[in-house]
Amino acid sequence: MRKAVVPLLAIAGLIFMTAPIIIVRAPYESTMGLVQKVFYFHMPPAMLMLVSAIFCGILSGVFLVKRRPVYDWMAYAAAELTVLYGAMAMVTGPLWARKAWGVWWVWDPRLTLSLLMWMVFVSYLLLRRYGGPGSEILAAGLALFGMATSPFVYLSVNIWRTIHPLTSVVPTLPVDFAFPLWYAFTGFLVLYIALMLLRMSVEQQRAMLDQLYLESEE
Amino acid sequence: MKIIYQSLFLLMNAALLAQPGQSEFKPVTEIPASEQLPSAPLVIAAYAFVWLAFLAYVWVIWRKLGKVEQDLNALSAQVMKKRP
Amino acid sequence: MFWRIVWIVARKDLAIEARSRELINTTIFFALSCVVVFSVSFVGEGGDGRAIGDAAAGILWVAIAFSGTLALGRTFERERYGDTLRALLMAPGSRAAIYVGKLVGIVALLIATEIIVVPLIALLFQAKLFEHMLLTSALLVFGTVGFATVGTLFAAMLARARSRDVLLPILLYPVTIPVMIAGVRGTSALLAVEPQLDMARLWVMLLLAFDVVFVTLALWTFESLMTE
Numbered sequence: 340m341r342k343a344v345v346p347l348l349a350i351a352g353l354i355f356m357t358a359p360i361i362i363v364r365a366p367y368e369s370t371m372g373l374v375q376k377v378f379y380f381h382m383p384p385a386m387l388m389l390v391s392a393i394f395c396g397i398l399s400g401v402f403l404v405k406r407r408p409v410y411d412w413m414a415y416a417a418a419e420l421t422v423l424y425g426a427m428a429m430v431t432g433p434l435w436a437r438k439a440w441g442v443w444w445v446w447d448p449r450l451t452l453s454l455l456m457w458m459v460f461v462s463y464l465l466l467r468r469y470g471g472p473g474s475e476i477l478a479a480g481l482a483l484f485g486m487a488t489s490p491f492v493y494l495s496v497n498i499w500r501t502i503h504p505l506t507s508v509v510p511t512l513p514v515d516f517a518f519p520l521w522y523a524f525t526g527f528l529v530l531y532i533a534l535m536l537l538r539m540s541v542e543q544q545r546a547m548l549d550q551l552y553l554e555s556e557e
Numbered sequence: 558m559k560i561i562y563q564s565l566f567l568l569m570n571a572a573l574l575a576q577p578g579q580s581e582f583k584p585v586t587e588i589p590a591s592e593q594l595p596s597a598p599l600v601i602a603a604y605a606f607v608w609l610a611f612l613a614y615v616w617v618i619w620r621k622l623g624k625v626e627q628d629l630n631a632l633s634a635q636v637m638k639k640r641p
Numbered sequence: 642m643f644w645r646i647v648w649i650v651a652r653k654d655l656a657i658e659a660r661s662r663e664l665i666n667t668t669i670f671f672a673l674s675c676v677v678v679f680s681v682s683f684v685g686e687g688g689d690g691r692a693i694g695d696a697a698a699g700i701l702w703v704a705i706a707f708s709g710t711l712a713l714g715r716t717f718e719r720e721r722y723g724d725t726l727r728a729l730l731m732a733p734g735s736r737a738a739i740y741v742g743k744l745v746g747i748v749a750l751l752i753a754t755e756i757i758v759v760p761l762i763a764l765l766f767q768a769k770l771f772e773h774m775l776l777t778s779a780l781l782v783f784g785t786v787g788f789a790t791v792g793t794l795f796a797a798m799l800a801r802a803r804s805r806d807v808l809l810p811i812l813l814y815p816v817t818i819p820v821m822i823a824g825v826r827g828t829s830a831l832l833a834v835e836p837q838l839d840m841a842r843l844w845v846m847l848l849l850a851f852d853v854v855f856v857t858l859a860l861w862t863f864e865s866l867m868t869e
Contacts, residue, residue, distance in 0.1 A: 348615075359604070366584035374596035375582070377603045384607070403865045423614050431603040438596050458815040465811055471803030480798060480866040484791065484816050487858055491819035491851050495826075515584050530611065537618050544625040551632045555639070 344540070347533035354526030358519070365519045374438040377431050379519050383527040385428035385453065391421040391531070392456050395463075396486035399479035408546060409539075411475045414482065416538035418463045420531055425457035448496040455492050459485035643738045650729070650742025654716070655749065664712055665753055672708040672758045676700055680765060697766035698828035702784070702821055704758060709751055709788055710810050713796040716747060721800050730867060740793065740863045747789045755781055768832050776831060776841045783848035784824040787855060788817050794859045798866050823847045 358379070368375035395417035402410035432450070433443040444450065459481070466478045658664055683696035720726040729739050759781070763770040770777055795812050799805040814821075827844030830837040 355608075368582050368584065370583070372596060374599055376600050380604055380607050403862070419614075423610060427607050427610055430606045434599045434603045434606075438599055455815050455818055462808075462811045462815060466802075466808055469804040470799070470808060474802060476866060477798045477802060480794075480862055481812055481816075483862065484794075484855075484858065487854060488816045488819060491847070491854075492822075495819045495822040495847060513582070513584055516582050534614065534618070537615075537622070541618060541621050541625060544622065544629055548625060548629050548632065551629065551636060555632060555636050 344533050344536050347529055347536070351526055351530035351533055354522065354529065358523050358526055361519045361522055366515045368516075371439050374435055377435040379523040381428060381431040381435055382520065383524040384424040385432070386524075387527055387531055388421055388424040388428055388453065389456065391417050391424060392460060392489075393486065395421060395460070396482050399482035403476070403479050403483070408542075411479070412539045412542035412546075413535070414479060415467060415475075415542060416535045418460045418467075418478075418482065419538060420534060421460045422457065422464060423534075424527070424531070425453065425460070428453065429457060446496065448493050451496045452489060452493045456485065456489060459488075643735055643741075646732075646734045646738035647742045647745060650739055651745040651749075654743065654746035657719075658746075658750070664715060664750055667715075668708045668712045668750060668754050669757050671711055672704045672754050673761065675704040675707050676758065676762060676765070679703060695825070695829035695832070697762055697768040698825045698832055700766075701759065701762050701828060702824045705751065705755065705785065705824075706788065706814070706817070706821065708754060709747075709785075709792060710813060712750055712754075713747060713789075713792045714806055714809055716743070716750075717796045717800040726797075726800055736867060737860045737863050740797065740859060743797065744789055744793045747793050748786055751785045751789060752782070755785065770828075770832070773831050773836060773838065773841070776838065776845065777828070779845045780824060780827045780831075780841065780848065783845060783852055784820050784827075787820040787848055787851045790852065790855045790859055791817050794863060794866070797863075819851055820848065823851070 362376055362379050365376070365379075367373065395414050398410050398414040398417060402414055436445075437443050463478050463481050463485070466474050466481060470477060679696075679700040683693050683700065685693050717726070720729070730736060732739070759770055759777075762768060792809075792813055795816075796809055799808055799812070802808065823844045827841045827848075830840040830844065
């Protein structure tokens with residue numbers, strides 16, 4: 340598992356080094372101008388955050404049933420990455436919005452849902468850190484409940500008008516915009532995998548350490 | 558006839574403009590200079606944050622990993638000593 | 642058998658409560674203090690001292706959430722202190738029934754609190770909460786059940802964890818945001834100058850859906866989540 344980390348990090352690094360060049364060469368958007376360029380570093384983390392959240396929820400469910408530690412390690416890593424990528428999306432988004440919409444934040448369904456998901460996973464991390472022994476099981480339950488509540492959050496906020504770009508933006512992207520976007524997206528995705536493997540190996544080593552402590556006690 | 562076409566055209570545009578939000582990005586190569594300056598700090602801040610966040614996270618994990626491995630090596634040396 | 646256990650557990654809690662009345666008194670008074678503190682924040686200057694916008698609805702639900710959190714914490718603290726939680730879990734019969742029993746107790750406590758607090762809010766904010774009794778009650782009951790469903794599960798989960806007092810609200814509030822949104826929006830729809838009854842009905846339906854989903858989920862997962 341560890342072996343794959345360095346090459347993956349190298350690939351991701353390469354993509355991120357070259358992405359700015361590609362992004363600069365992409366055309367400007369007609370109504371938003373320069374600030375639209377934030378999109379290339381906003382949409383991938385935002386999408387990956389939601390994917391990661393769902394991934395963590397699924398892993399938590401599997402862990403609760405199977406109780407094998409590896410699922411717990413993956414869930415923990417996925418939760419941390421959800422918070423990391425979520426933070427990126429939540430910072431780059433308002434920076435873009437300030438110029439494009441004139442406000443830092445609006446309470447529309449998608450933004451509110453993202454914020455709530457992020458908060459659920461922050462509380463997951465707090466629980467794992469400060470909850471004491473047995474908190475991996477509790478955290479798995481929390482992840483499940485967090486996933487269960489997300490359609491309700493979306494539904495309940497949906498009453499109000501949204502000014503987030505409609506979901507038809509990405510499929511209708513002209514190639515000039517699409518290429519830099521998916522290039523950046525690949526970078527974020529490769530980095531996600533690398534970070535997850537790295538994080539999991541920390542947990543794996545910790546488990547070995549605990550095992551060794553027990554042996555040395557005897 | 559022409560009037561009908563013109564009014565239909567105007568109506569379609571009105572309908573398009575009246576939609577909430579946008580439904581597609583439109584590429585353009587020139588943008589007026591007045592637009593550029595205020596955006597730059599926002600864009601730079603956005604990219605800088607992403608970079609810094611990644612670097613911070615990788616650094617934190619690397620340190621954790623280093624520490625755990627250190628403990629692991631120390632402990633396994635100890636255990637090796639105990640077992641003849 | 643299931644419903645017998647539910648009844649026994651709920652009756653135990655209610656019996657303890659009836660004797661000392663500790664939880665009900667403190668919860669009601671805490672809710673009242675919340676209402677007063679928030680009123681001070683949300684009543685505008687000058688004029689007739691009316692609260693800003695939908696503040697009355699918001700204040701009601703925040704008071705329910707805060708006092709509910711405290712009540713949950715202390716219900717399980719009581720169990721933990723007497724070490725009765727382990728005894729309960731070792732008892733024969735479905736653990737899910739124990740969960741439902743505790744849930745019934747908590748919901749009863751919260752409804753009793755609301756019976757006192759809601760008229761008070763109606764009084765303080767000149768909010769016509771009694772005009773559409775059925776809808777208002779539906780909102781309150783379904784909302785309370787939704788909040789208590791998740792709350793009882795989390796509080797039970799955390800009963801033996803460290804930092805449980807502060808972790809309960811941290812875990813509970815993000816997950817129960819839909820209840821808060823639906824409750825506040827529904828209540829303010831009813832309190833508007835022109836009461837929007839169909840909006841309120843929509844929110845009641847949403848709350849009912851939330852309750853059904855989360856009670857089911859809680860019943861499924863209670864077994865796996867309750868650690869020794």
